[in-house]
Amino acid sequence: MANPLARAQYLLAAHTPSQLPPDGGFEVAFAGRSNAGKSTALNALCQQNALARVSKTPGRTQQLVFFDIPPTTDRYLVDLPGYGYAKVPKDLQAHWQAFLERYFQNRNALKGLVVVMDIRHPLKEYDRQMLGYAVNRGLPAHALLTKADKLGRGQQGNALQAVRKELKSAFGDIVSVQTFSGAAKLGVDEAREVVGRWLEL
Template identity: 75%
Template sequence: MSNLLNSAHYLLSAHNTRQLPADGGYEVAFAGRSNAGKSSALNALANHNALARVSKTPGRTQQLVFFEVRPERYLVDLPGYGYAKVPQDLQAHWQAFLDQYFRTREALRGLVVVMDIRHPLRDYDRQMLTYAVKRGLPAHALLTKADKLGRGQQGNAMQAVKKELFSAFGDTVSLQTFSAESRQGVEEARKVVADWLELTPKSTVDDNT
């Protein structure tokens, strides 16, 4: 399968609603706690080395960062979260901004929540999934850094997370293992995002033939 996301490029960063692009087309948002591997996942999906900045500094993403795949098709990198070093007033700002974004953004078509497979479903992860489910949006959980665990451990982690997700959200959240390092699950995740953005080529065969 050809990579339908490899044309992604940086478009803009938004610190408030006034800076967001026009609310049209299709967007897929990516959320994840600091150091969960969100930037590495975005880079792997788009097959870019530096589409999203990978930093050892927690909470480096401080805006909603838009990457344009093609006109009116966007990947949106949401602010990382999870470290007390972020000032309280900034936390409050992001809480309000994200709440409004999820409640009102018509272009939003799905949410990918990136979780370290060794530390899944923290409070922030649940909060972001709740945003999507309340809005009726599809959500997909990436259990990243899967290469850090053996196959058996990966399977056990998947089953545990699947059980918790079903208990909290029913069958509205899909999930998979993922590793930007070993490329495990990259094609699977790429297809989910491309489908949400309606990038998947339509069949060229007419129904009447």
């Protein structure tokens, strides 16, 4: 079956709420700490090498980056700014905090959140915060445990079970989780099916 996400293309980057596209249609947002593999995951889902820039400098995404999916005019993937190692001034951090909170609270088009985390370092404070935003809105969330190819099969399974247990105790059944590797094409179809369902593609 053809992958509709393969048509995704860059639309715009928003630094303030006024720069966001009209609030209609369907959006799926992608969040992840710096260096968690978010750009690689987006590229793998869309079968493109350079849709989302893969940077050697963590924390490069400094806007909400929107990708639309032709021929539809109201389906978007949204790349959220990554945090962790990013050397970001405190006032800019405050700006992003307020912008993201407003986006999650008020954005009607937002249908789901994918949180990308390195399987070797999952559920850091930022990951929990982003999942909390989605859960508080009643939005479904899906955790991608990336770089799974760095672990053996047994370690992958153990990590998946541990994260699943912790997510269930913290958030109930609203957050799903899977192992993933963009480099090894592991779990790509499963993740693509989740995103496609939320976007009603």
